[in-house]
Amino acid sequence: MNLSVELEAREDVPAWLVYGTPVFTVVGALALSAVALVALSVNPIAAYGTMFVETLTNPFGLRQTATRTVPLVLTGLAVYLPLRAGLWNVGAEGQLYMGAVVGTWIGVNVSLPMVALIPLAILGAGVAGGLWAGIPAYLRAKWDVNEIITTLLLTFVAVQIASYLVRGPMQGGLGNIPGSAELLDAAKYPTIPVLEVHAGFLVALLAVAATAILVARTRMGFEVTFVGSNPLAAAQAGMSTFRVYLFVFLVGGAFAGIGGFSEISGVQGRLRPAFSPDYGFTAIPIALLGRNGAVRVLLAAVFFAVLFVGGSRLEVSYGVPAALVDVIQALVILCLITAEFFKRYSVDVELAAESAPADGEPGGAA
């Protein structure tokens, strides 16, 4: 018996594969994670039932999912937009922290009515996140410094700055426990009636809509797409890659910064060190899953929010470590890469009864 696997480069990619990729990716990741669940003696079907069905069928689970979606979709957009222009922003986490720092400072120290304070805090958080992303953007646009490295490393700087501030200058209200003072009530997102979700959810939806329109309907979006596809041809046509690179990072960073403030204002009430469960890093698979459009980024963010919420539910009900969520996330990325491979190659697996004469390796024969 001889198993032969043949790879052939695809001439064109069938439509079902293009559109189905995110679905196959998610299903594949869940199927593989089932192995881990079985190893922990948990029935995967029951576990996934708890994770997804229960989370999505009770109001509390839905509210939690919506709340989690806010920072995920905003950081997701922060990765997605540069990705459209062919750049990798892997530092959305840092931009999130900078936005949270500045937004919190405004929310603690500025006395204004809510209608003015919240927009001001959002603006401040957006500017902070945008500028933080602007540093790697400028280095990349001007000097061609690899943005993957700079965005990633600046993340650690941002996290440490926040960590210092809540232990020093911004500490307050909690005695010796690191953390800022509580936000003024006027700086806390009101709850949207009926949905019972904080108003950051609306902000996130607006950001998705704005990004979708920006990319699909505007000149800037055209330029971003073109630069992302072929920067040399774009430059030749008079587009400024400098401008496009700065733009996507400034806007993306601003989204992440707003995401940071939203999490403080809508959920946590005060800035604490390490307040984010790696939202900004989860944003990378979110942007990859949703890279064909802003609305897909939203869908991917919802999926990961369900994973977060369902994962902690799983921990409670079955004693499964919450790290399983990390495992699923990682598998989503691996499956995504695998799917890219299958998009490019078609695979024929043949089971031949008769073994072909194997090439005699001189080394083996000796």
Add this chain to the structure above:
Amino acid sequence: MDEDPFLRMSGVRKEFPGVVANDDVDFSVRRGEIHGLLGENGAGKSTLMKVLYGLYDADGGSVHLGGEPLDLDSPQDAIDRGIGMVHQHFKLIPRLSVAENVVLGEREPAGPFRERRGTGGDDGSEESDSWLPDAVRRNRVARALAERFTIGLDASAAEIEALADDYGFDVDVRAPVAELDVGERQRVEILKALYRDVDLLILDEPTAVLTPTEAERLFETLRTLADSGISVIFITHKLAEATAITDRVTVLREGETVGTVETGSVDQAELARLMVGREVLFSLDKERVEPGDPVLETSGLRAEDDRGIEALSGIDLSVRAGEIVGVAGVSGNGQRELAEALAGVRDPTAGAIAVDGRDLSGEPARSFVDAGVSFVPEDRHEYGCAPELSVMHNAALKELRDDRFDDGPFLDYDELARYAEEIVEEFDVRGVHDVREIPAGDLSGGNLQKLILGRELVRDPDLLVAHQPTRGVDVGAIEFLREAILDQRAEGTGTVLISEDLDELFDLSDRLLVIYEGEIVHETTPEAADRERVGMRMTGGVEDGGAPAADADGDAADRAMTDGGGLDPDGATGPYRDAGATARGERR
């Protein structure tokens, strides 16, 4: 067909979704012949060769090589059976040296493990100068490990150098491929195949990037190879090449064999008719256009290449409205830098560029675009378009900022699509059923080039910078593209035509410049030019014989004319008139 051909492909069929690329194709090659495979882009030449080279599985038909059936699963099988292929798109690794690229997959173990070359197997090992004991060196396990885990480039480099010398290639085998220009890279590709002892060598449009002189040398090389018994398949759509070098020609059209002919028995017009299926005009209708005001003037233009080495050393150039100025030269003499500088893509290090009298030196590419400069870059896929984006995206590239695409604060995509459809219609871009859906990269070379030229011309530019606008496209498309450039000339566009195709330059240009090592070394007109002299100047030669002083004078006059920007060419180049008449006589 043939009693006993070396290669016989019969009834080959290859289908892709929606297209039959090869439909019952018969093709056979004799031992030691140079066989031309002629056809327009999309005729199925490449598909047929990919089947032969093991890249595609045929859906039907059979292939026999040397009388035995050939069943290939991969190019490696093809190489093992003595088939070599030089691809049109280079398959080289830029970071590696020439030698490393050539030996990729075929490498030698490091020196001490090597047998002496030419002494034949183990017999020679007694005389080996290796410091390793023979017992170790001849041990099969040690040898196998050495073959896998060591690499000896010293011997290969010397060997490749010798090989390159044999075939008249001028390549530094230790230089990284990234530093080579297009022409040199192609030579590395050919070396790669030659290094693998092929019986059958497939060349996919090998001369597309070679200069006439280099092409001549390649032809001689191929002749030598054929005489030594190697069969050569020469894919081309250049008729002149097919008639110049091949013994026989097989013509494909729309995936089917039109026929195989002895090259001696047909002329180019007949081949063109077979290939295109209709009569092709060879003489372009070039009406007289009275040149207007200068649209482009450069003075002392200097620029560096990507490595920071000066590539342009003071170019003074003037182009008037309605005038085509041809720039001839061997690839790598500053043409790319000149084209990019004129299009505003490359910042000059010194000198000035003025378009319509306005100084644009140091301005971004956008100012050049807005000033009415159109640019057809040398490399369609790398600079000319975004292959993954739709025809619409690519068609609208240059006019994107135009008001007509405004839709309030948004971009009017419907208008963009209409604009793209107009270009597709007017410039006969085929294979586009929906401008929004078809990626530009799916178009064949000729159609993509029509799209790019259309995009540049439909704006009615003041200046067109066209770098190799017809490189690698088929006869029908070349005819179309050249006519489009001439039509635009009649509309008053000034054109800088940079090309390595002398026929093209002679047919289209009003004035002809020769660039060598970043300088304009010669100026003439097609009517007055002596091809030999132009060719010589392209390679840096000066007149052999004759008075050097007179030659220098001639050049001085030429320069003066460049500066003046448009004296009556006939007057200025009077002395060369006689030679020009002879040259015209030689041209068909």
